[in-house]
Amino acid sequence: MDSSRENSTVMSTKLTESELAALRLAARSSRYHLLLGAGVSFGTTSADGRGLPGGQQLAEELADVFGVHLEDGDLLWRIYDRAVVKHGNDAVYRWLRSRFSDAIPPAWMKQYARFPWEKVWTLNIDDAFESSYNSIKTEASRPLESCSWDGVVTDSKSLKVIHLHGHVHDIRARDLVFSLTEYYESTISRATWPLVFRDQYGVNPFVVVGARLRDEPDLEAILRRRPEHDAPSFYVSPDISPGLEEDLRSWRLIPVRATAEDFLDVWAELTGMNLQEAPTSPEEYALRLSRQFRELKIDSPGKVPVSHDYLGGDDPRWSDVVQGVPALMDWSRTGCNQVGKFLSTNSSSIMIYVGDRLSGRSTGLLQIAFAFRRAHWRVFLFTADELPDQEAILQYASDGKAVLLVFDGVADFAKDVAEIISASKSAKMSVSCLAVDLTENTDKIIGHIPGSLLSGGIIRTISRRLTVNDASSLVARLQEAARLGQLEPLSKEKGGKQRQISYFRNQEIFSQMAGLEQAPGFGRRVGEAVRALTSETDVEIAFFCSMAFRLARRISVVDVGRMTATRPEEILRRLHGSTSLGALFTADGHQIGSRQRWLALEPLINHLGSKKALAVLAQGITRLRPRISQKSNRERNAPDTLVGSMMSYKYLSAIFPDQALDNWYGSLESTFGDWSGRFWEQRAIANREAGWKDPAASARAESFARRAVSITNDTYSNTTLGTVLLARAAQNIANDLVAGQKYYEDAFSAFNEAAISDPNNVVTWMAYLRYSLRVLDAIASRTDDAVPPVRDKIESDWTKVHLDLVLIASTSEDTKSRLDRLLTTFRTLSQGQSIEAISEKPLIFGRPVVGARLKAKALTPSPDHEQSFQWKRNGDRIDEATSDEYVVRESDIGSRLTVTVAVRKSGYGATYSTSAVLPLVTSQ
Numbered sequence: 001m002d003s004s005r006e007n008s009t010v011m012s013t014k015l016t017e018s019e020l021a022a023l024r025l026a027a028r029s030s031r032y033h034l035l036l037g038a039g040v041s042f043g044t045t046s047a048d049g050r051g052l053p054g055g056q057q058l059a060e061e062l063a064d065v066f067g068v069h070l071e072d073g074d075l076l077w078r079i080y081d082r083a084v085v086k087h088g089n090d091a092v093y094r095w096l097r098s099r100f101s102d103a104i105p106p107a108w109m110k111q112y113a114r115f116p117w118e119k120v121w122t123l124n125i126d127d128a129f130e131s132s133y134n135s136i137k138t139e140a141s142r143p144l145e146s147c148s149w150d151g152v153v154t155d156s157k158s159l160k161v162i163h164l165h166g167h168v169h170d171i172r173a174r175d176l177v178f179s180l181t182e183y184y185e186s187t188i189s190r191a192t193w194p195l196v197f198r199d200q201y202g203v204n205p206f207v208v209v210g211a212r213l214r215d216e217p218d219l220e221a222i223l224r225r226r227p228e229h230d231a232p233s234f235y236v237s238p239d240i241s242p243g244l245e246e247d248l249r250s251w252r253l254i255p256v257r258a259t260a261e262d263f264l265d266v267w268a269e270l271t272g273m274n275l276q277e278a279p280t281s282p283e284e285y286a287l288r289l290s291r292q293f294r295e296l297k298i299d300s301p302g303k304v305p306v307s308h309d310y311l312g313g314d315d316p317r318w319s320d321v322v323q324g325v326p327a328l329m330d331w332s333r334t335g336c337n338q339v340g341k342f343l344s345t346n347s348s349s350i351m352i353y354v355g356d357r358l359s360g361r362s363t364g365l366l367q368i369a370f371a372f373r374r375a376h377w378r379v380f381l382f383t384a385d386e387l388p389d390q391e392a393i394l395q396y397a398s399d400g401k402a403v404l405l406v407f408d409g410v411a412d413f414a415k416d417v418a419e420i421i422s423a424s425k426s427a428k429m430s431v432s433c434l435a436v437d438l439t440e441n442t443d444k445i446i447g448h449i450p451g452s453l454l455s456g457g458i459i460r461t462i463s464r465r466l467t468v469n470d471a472s473s474l475v476a477r478l479q480e481a482a483r484l485g486q487l488e489p490l491s492k493e494k495g496g497k498q499r500q501i502s503y504f505r506n507q508e509i510f511s512q513m514a515g516l517e518q519a520p521g522f523g524r525r526v527g528e529a530v531r532a533l534t535s536e537t538d539v540e541i542a543f544f545c546s547m548a549f550r551l552a553r554r555i556s557v558v559d560v561g562r563m564t565a566t567r568p569e570e571i572l573r574r575l576h577g578s579t580s581l582g583a584l585f586t587a588d589g590h591q592i593g594s595r596q597r598w599l600a601l602e603p604l605i606n607h608l609g610s611k612k613a614l615a616v617l618a619q620g621i622t623r624l625r626p627r628i629s630q631k632s633n634r635e636r637n638a639p640d641t642l643v644g645s646m647m648s649y650k651y652l653s654a655i656f657p658d659q660a661l662d663n664w665y666g667s668l669e670s671t672f673g674d675w676s677g678r679f680w681e682q683r684a685i686a687n688r689e690a691g692w693k694d695p696a697a698s699a700r701a702e703s704f705a706r707r708a709v710s711i712t713n714d715t716y717s718n719t720t721l722g723t724v725l726l727a728r729a730a731q732n733i734a735n736d737l738v739a740g741q742k743y744y745e746d747a748f749s750a751f752n753e754a755a756i757s758d759p760n761n762v763v764t765w766m767a768y769l770r771y772s773l774r775v776l777d778a779i780a781s782r783t784d785d786a787v788p789p790v791r792d793k794i795e796s797d798w799t800k801v802h803l804d805l806v807l808i809a810s811t812s813e814d815t816k817s818r819l820d821r822l823l824t825t826f827r828t829l830s831q832g833q834s835i836e837a838i839s840e841k842p843l844i845f846g847r848p849v850v851g852a853r854l855k856a857k858a859l860t861p862s863p864d865h866e867q868s869f870q871w872k873r874n875g876d877r878i879d880e881a882t883s884d885e886y887v888v889r890e891s892d893i894g895s896r897l898t899v900t901v902a903v904r905k906s907g908y909g910a911t912y913s914t915s916a917v918l919p920l921v922t923s924q
Contacts, residue, residue: 015254019232020270026205026231027116027271030291033204034112036122036129037211039237040260043106044128046099052126053099055212065095077178093173100126100168108261110136111275115267116287118204120161121197123211123219125168125176129161140284140395148174150192154632155386157288162193195626198222199558202569203589205231207267208253209260212237213244224251228572229589230303236263282399288392293380293405296366298322298373305586311483313513314586315593316363318381321370327477329470329509331462332364335434336371338455342432343375343402348424350417350433351455352410354442354814355462357552358510361436362408364462368434372404381406383591385556385638388416393431394423402430409552410435412636414448421453436462438552442812447762451811459812464508465875471504507874511896511920525583527922530603532580540564541571543604543613544620545585550598550655551645556591559639562627563620601655602919606847610656614664621646622671630675630712644678649685654916657843661686662697677712680704681720688724691731698728709750718754719764722747726771730778733788741790744775748797762808762815765801769822772798776829795830802826842901842915848888850923856884856915858901870900872914892921 015023026032041052053061059079063070068082083092105128113132120129133144145158148166166176201222213220224247227233235253248255256263268275279287301319310320320326328336331353338351351368355361373379378401382388388405397403410417410433417433424431437445442459451457466474478484479491487503490496504512533539544563548555561568575587584600586593605613627639645651647668652661665683672679684704691698705721725747733740754764772794779791802823809815846854856869871881873895878886886899900914 015232015270018230022230023205023232023270024272026229027273028287028290029294030116030118030287031205031231032115032117033200033206034115034117034120035206035208035211036120036124037209038124039210039212040109040122041103041124041126041128041210043261044109044126045104046126047102047104052103052128061099062092066092075178080176080178089175090173093168093176096125096176097168097171100124103128103131105129105132106261108264111264111268112209112260113137114275114278115271115273116291117159118291119200120159122161122163123165125163125165127167127169130169133159133161136278138278138281138284140281140288142288147193149177149194150175152629152631153193153196153627154629154635155384155637156635157291157386157389157392162197164194164197192626195562199561199568201225202227202561202567203229203557203572205229206233207236208234209236209263211235212239223248223253225567225569226250226252228569234263236260238262281395285392285395288389289380289396292382292384292386292389292392294383296369296373296379296381296406298370307582308586309595311478311481311513312595313510314595316366318366321363321366325477325481326360326363326367327470327473328367329360329364329473330467331460332360332367335364335368335460339368339371339375339377342372342455348421348429348431348453349455350421350435350449350453352433352445352449352459353436353462354439354445354459354812355436356439356464358508359462359464360509361438361462365406365408365434365436369404369406372434377402377404379404379406381408382413385554386635388413388420390416390420390423393420394427394429397424397429397431398427400430403432405431405433407433407435409437409441411437411441411444412641414445418449418453425453439814442814443762443766446808446812446815447758447760449811454811457811459814461814465506466504466509466512468501468505470509471501474504474509475500508896511874511894526599527603529580529583530600530607534580537564537566538574538581539604539607540616540620541566541574542581542584542600543608543616545592545594546598546601546604547617547646547655548592548642549594550601551642551648551651553642553645554591554638555642556638557587557589559624559627559642560592562623565623599919602847605655610659614652614656614659615667617646618664618667621668625671630677633678647679647682649682649689653686653689658845662690662700675711677708677714677717680708680711681717684708684720684724688727691727695731698724698731702728713753713757715754715758715761715764718750718757719761719767722750722754722764723767723771725750726768726775730771730774733775733778733790734782737788737790740775740778741788744772744790744794747771760808762805765805766815766818768801769798769805769819769826773822773825773829776826780829795826798826841913842899844897844899844915844918848892848897848918848921850888850890850893850921852888854886854888854897854899856886856899856901858903858913866904868902868904870902872898872900888921890923893923895921897921 038054042054044052046052055076059070059074059076062068062079062083066083066087068079068086070079080092103126109128109132113129113136122129127146130144130146137144142157142159145160146167146169147160147162149162149164150166165178166174168174202225208223211219223235233253234256235248236256236258238257238259240248240255240257245255256266258266264275296318301322302317304317304319308314308317310316310325316326335351335353342349353361353364369379369381380403382405393403393405405417405420407413407417417435420431421433439461446459475484475497484491484500487500490499530542533542541560541564544560545555557568557571561571572587572589575581575585575592584595586595608616621643624639624643628637628643632640649661662683665679665686668679684701687697687701687704691701701724705717705724708717709721725743729740729743729747732743751764751768754761758764776791776794779788802819806816806819809819842856842858844854844856846852858867869882869884871878871886873892875898886897888897897918898915900912902912
């Protein structure tokens with residue numbers, strides 16, 4: 001590199017200390033994306049030894065070979081189109097393949113291939129980058145995957161090279177596009193990479209090399225969007241005019257006047273990486289691990305926004321725990337005390353806690369992780385939107401490191417975690433796992449993680465309510481931080497401390513914390529923040545984020561951008577610049593965090609109205625369609641799991657109890673109906689529940705469930721089909737024994753099919769136990785004295801399945817308790833007595849505001865059953881509140897209301913069922 005060029009390059013890339021630190025962090029975490037333009041291919045030769053042509057030269061060759069006109073000002077895409085029209089796509093593709101496949105890149109391209117890019121995007125149709133990567137890859141390198149612009153979008157451990165114009169690697173002709181505008185016109189409704197490129201550019205750092213804006217005029221529309229992220233992006237070209245330099249800087253791109261080859265020295269210096277030599281295998285595995293996990297360190301807890309306030313309701317951060325902000329609860333203290341046992345046994349194990357929403361799961365998870373870190377374990381928090389890279393984890397730990405993998409939500413990855421820990425135990429390594437999840441996901445976990453891998457042989461449960469020790473610890477911490485709020489005056493009174501402790505004792509932590517600051521101020525503040533949202537876009541952003549938090553799903557800035565048709569970088573600007581949005585949510589550049597969990601959801605739905613809120617939800621899910629597919633579902637990519645939860649009937653029926661959901665599912669059919677088994681499952685479930693009153697809905701449920709199986713024949717679709725058929729058996733057996741028996745037999749076959757796909761899936765057989773009890777209940781309700789032969793088969797099947805599950809469920813007290821309750825019901829039904837076998841949760845209609853009239857509705861029992869109601873405040877009975885209606889009182893402000901319904905039949909015990917917990921009661 002000559003001195004003048006070197007000085008120019010160094011001047012162009014001068015960074016502040018904070019920019020350099022952000023750059024190196026992003027580089028080590030594989031956050032950087034590479035965009036390659038035609039200029040990178042200069043020096044690359046084709047298989048016949050000729051140099052690869054640039055855009056203008058390629059246009060000339062196409063015109064010459066295919067005999068089409070080339071006029072002044074014609075761009076490549078126009079000449080390509082003329083050639084295709086005249087000679088056909090196959091002929092043009094064959095010629096391009098002979099010209100651009102099996103490319104021989106220059107030696108310096110290997111240095112780009114050695115860098116740990118998140119993704120590589122290229123405007124070239126050749127395979128120069130792939131050739132370089134394949135020439136230097138080792139067993140430790142990430143697998144390479146070439147993708148064309150119209151390929152299926154997924155995230156995985158592979159290094160993806162996405163050809164935005166298409167590629168000519170395949171023998172079979174592919175569609176090629178040479179204008180970015182064409183992407184958006186032709187692919188807006190399909191799963192295609194150009195949309196992802198547009199979104200990723202807004203929130204991720206890029207290095208753009210060899211892309212000439214005058215040859216790629218559509219690229220400028222993307223580059224000028226002024227992305228939002230801490231790490232700087234670079235535009236590398238030897239031909240940057242003063243005017244372009246000014247433009248690039250205004251677009252938040254650092255201009256670098258250098259060739260692609262010359263820039264490598266600068267890039268190596270900036271990143272601190274040696275790109276001249278191949279990384280060692282341990283270095284490769286460490287880089288692969290850092291893509292999916294963030295190492296939790298005590299001496300560098302991470303950047304924290306100035307506005308972050310854990311005690312005010314913000315999501316916990318690692319820095320909060322390092323600084324000792326949260327109080328230690330009994331359950332997390334017990335977990336911390338287990339660290340010594342892990343060290344003494346020097347064996348791989350899994351520690352899992354499950355708890356309800358707002359039980360402090362995430363905080364306790366980080367506190368226990370902190371104890372491991374202080375004991376000199378290497379602690380890694382899973383942050384990826386894809387399956388864990390098992391090979392990288394195990395190879396990284398193969399030198400004897402004590403490694404702890406931390407998962408905030410493990411149900412989706414339970415099988416993978418079990419495989420990692422099993423392999424570690426077999427190899428006598430020290431890889432362990434710490435995880436928390438929702439109690440409702442326990443069944444998904446226990447079937448895939450055997451007791452032999454669990455610490456203590458069990459999955460531990462987090463108490464919903466604070467113990468005396470918890471309350472005392474919390475009061476001491478809040479007093480130290482001067483955050484006791486309305487309890488502060490009690491500090492000076494005799495017996496005041498005990499009254500402070502009593503305020504928290506036996507209560508839920510989040511609801512009591514929310515009420516500290518001059519209750520009901522907390523609930524009012526959330527409502528006021530929602531009412532202050534100034535635009536429809538802000539309301540939709542808040543709605544989708546609150547829905548995700550209600551469903552315990554992560555949501556990225558990119559996904560919110562897609563759902564609201566807003567650029568991701570604009571989402572970040574709105575969060576950082578809007579007082580109202582900023583009062584509800586935070587963002588770290590990638591993921592959106594909650595300040596007040598999902599408590600904004602209720603006022604947002606009230607603001608929109610339930611009908612419009614559902615319409616907004618349907619539109620947002622539809623806009624995410626390009627990001628999801630059957631393949632992304634198998635990889636458990638975050639957008640796919642998010643959409644799956646947002647389409648879940650279980651959740652939607654709880655959030656929108658007064659809406660006809662089958663019509664809502666119908667609005668999504670054109671988008672999901674031809675390929676998504678999950679869509680048809682949820683629609684089947686919605687009609688299954690409606691079918692208890694509407695036989696036509698029951699018939700639709702069967703049709704929809706069979707459609708789901710025909711599209712995706714797996715555990716979930718067959719389980720849904722099984723429950724639908726059991727429901728149909730229960731509805732038919734009273735009047736038509738033959739039909740009822742046939743439905744039961746088909747249902748049991750469906751459950752067996754589900755078990756073949758996933759033999760360890762506890763969810764499948766728990767569903768069988770519950771819904772087959774409905775069939776037995778229907779048999780017991782028959783007016784004749786005959787005992788149908790099918791009853792003996794059901795009882796035999798039921799007993800065997802129950803026994804098998806009891807053995808598996810030994811690791812979970814929650815699952816064992818539910819199995820015991822089901823067994824009690826089964827024994828009663830086996831005696832030919834009908835009871836309300838499956839008590840659905842009662843629904844509460846109305847808003848939790850003072851003066852509102854709430855109405856409880858439970859599953860209608862048979863005429864010979866009686867039902868009674870008991871309204872509760874924070875789990876405690878409310879005196880004289882024993883009807884199906886309740887008027888919200890001033891004394892309820894800052895509390896959470898539920899209703900418990902008891903169903904009784906003369907001579908038998910009662911069956912109790914409690915509603916979901918309402919949001920905090922507010923004054924308006």
